[in-house]
Amino acid sequence: SAVISQKPSRDICQRGTSLTIQCQVDSQVTMMFWYRQQPGQSLTLIATANQGSEATYESGFVIDKFPISRPNLTFSTLTVSNMSPEDSSIYLCSSREPGPYGYTFGSGTRLTVV
Amino acid sequence: LAKTTQPISMDSYEGQEVNITCSHNNIATNDYITWYQQFPSQGPRFIIQGYKTKVTNEVASLFIPADRKSSTLSLPRVSLSDTAVYYCLVGDNPGANNLFFGTGTRLTVIP
Numbered sequence: 001s002a003v004i005s006q007k008p009s010r011d012i013c014q015r016g017t018s019l020t021i022q023c024q025v026d027s028q029v030t031m032m033f034w035y036r037q038q039p040g041q042s043l044t045l046i047a048t049a050n051q052g053s054e055a056t057y058e059s060g061f062v063i064d065k066f067p068i069s070r071p072n073l074t075f076s077t078l079t080v081s082n083m084s085p086e087d088s089s090i091y092l093c094s095s096r097e098p099g100p101y102g103y104t105f106g107s108g109t110r111l112t113v114v
Numbered sequence: 115l116a117k118t119t120q121p122i123s124m125d126s127y128e129g130q131e132v133n134i135t136c137s138h139n140n141i142a143t144n145d146y147i148t149w150y151q152q153f154p155s156q157g158p159r160f161i162i163q164g165y166k167t168k169v170t171n172e173v174a175s176l177f178i179p180a181d182r183k184s185s186t187l188s189l190p191r192v193s194l195s196d197t198a199v200y201y202c203l204v205g206d207n208p209g210a211n212n213l214f215f216g217t218g219t220r221l222t223v224i225p
Binding site: 001004006033035042043044045092094102103104105106107108110 | 156159163
């Protein structure tokens with residue numbers, strides 16, 4: 001199955017600033033996904049990112065707050081904009097590939113906004 | 115999307131078999147059942163996927179009754195390293211575009 005490198009692994013940011021999280025996949029994948037996970041909670045899907053088209057956002061998430069780029073089939077970024085303490089969370093990217101192995105996840109970015 | 119219900123937490127002693135059951139009463143005909151494992155500070159990891167009856171791999175077994183309204187993940191002879199959160203998902207099939215996670219089951223293996 002694919003391997004995803006996600007960075008940064010963690011960051012502490014000032015409120016009002018923005019952070020861009022990067023995910024690199026070691027193979028070409030059509031679909032990538034971004035999730036948010038509050039500590040001790042389950043994962044919530046933010047958006048789906050396909051190469052060559054705009055990301056599709058889930059209810060409660062908007063492009064102005066979480067702009068996503070997908071410049072090629074191996075890379076995607078998620079920006080958390082104008083951060084507030086409520087954005088403190090773990091952000092994970094994921095890719096889907098054909099076959100029985102389902103989805104592969106990055107190791108996550110633990111974001112703390114102060 | 116079919117909603118899933120699973121126990122919030124379970125404890126087990128080392129060496130025992132652990133069975134985690136997931137209910138998915140509204141599963142659709144083309145839905146598959148997939149289980150993921152998540153350790154602290156890591157992303158979820160695929161464990162096993164099935165459509166009906168029984169599936170077994172080197173890590174676990176998945177039992178799915180004929181009505182497919184539930185499924186049971188079976189972990190043989192658990193060790194301390196199996197302490198993790200286990201998520202049951204329905205809908206991860208070739209036509210699905212994304213995953214929606216339920217609450218998961220936090221398994222704690224006790225020495």
